[in-house]
Amino acid sequence: MSAPDGSPVGAERSIGQLFASATTEMSALVHDEIALAKAQLKQDVKRGAVSGGMFSMAGAVLVFSLPMLSFALAYGIRTWSDWNLAVCFLLSFAANVLVALVLALIGVVFAKKAQKGKGPQKVAASMKETAGVLQNAKPHPRPGNDNKVLEERVRETKAIEAVARSSS
Numbered sequence: 754m755s756a757p758d759g760s761p762v763g764a765e766r767s768i769g770q771l772f773a774s775a776t777t778e779m780s781a782l783v784h785d786e787i788a789l790a791k792a793q794l795k796q797d798v799k800r801g802a803v804s805g806g807m808f809s810m811a812g813a814v815l816v817f818s819l820p821m822l823s824f825a826l827a828y829g830i831r832t833w834s835d836w837n838l839a840v841c842f843l844l845s846f847a848a849n850v851l852v853a854l855v856l857a858l859i860g861v862v863f864a865k866k867a868q869k870g871k872g873p874q875k876v877a878a879s880m881k882e883t884a885g886v887l888q889n890a891k892p893h894p895r896p897g898n899d900n901k902v903l904e905e906r907v908r909e910t911k912a913i914e915a916v917a918r919s920s921s
Contacts, residue, residue, distance in 0.1 A: 786880050800867035807860030815853040822849055 766774075826845035831838055 782883070783880075790877075797867050800863055804860050804863035804867055807856055807863060811853045811856035811860060814856060815849060818852070819846070819849050 823842060823845040826848060827838065827841040830836065830841040830844055834841075
């Protein structure tokens with residue numbers, strides 16, 4: 754078995770190899786997070802499309818069924834009862850509106866599901882959490898002499914920067 758960079762597991766790896774491995778893994782993590790966001794966004798778009806379709810169907814049913822269903826239902830009610838024809842047409846219209854309301858309620862249910870599915874926001878929060886964890890990570894302390902060498906290098910770098918600023 755080997756590590757992602759090809760070196761055998763258990764073998765000592767250099768800091769460069771460790772950094773390369775960490776970079777590769779972070780890149781894979783970011784790509785996976787993006788893929789997850791895309792998948793969740795597709796699901797939300799699909800729910801929104803179903804909602805829009807249901808609203809469209811409700812409107813189409815209301816528009817196209819009113820003339821035929823109204824006449825048929827009104828004359829049917831008139832045949833079964835001796836009510837006034839105007840009352841029969843009002844009852845027919847009320848039945849058509851009821852069907853349209855049921856379809857619109859189905860559309861509302863799907864629209865609420867689409868709003869609740871905040872996929873990209875979940876992924877963004879997850880990525881912020883990952884970044885926060887990585888920012889708080891501190892390297893392991895090095896043996897005594899290495900710290901002194903690093904401190905000297907930092908002082909030298911600051912001195913060079915100060916000279917560069919004063920000369921410009």
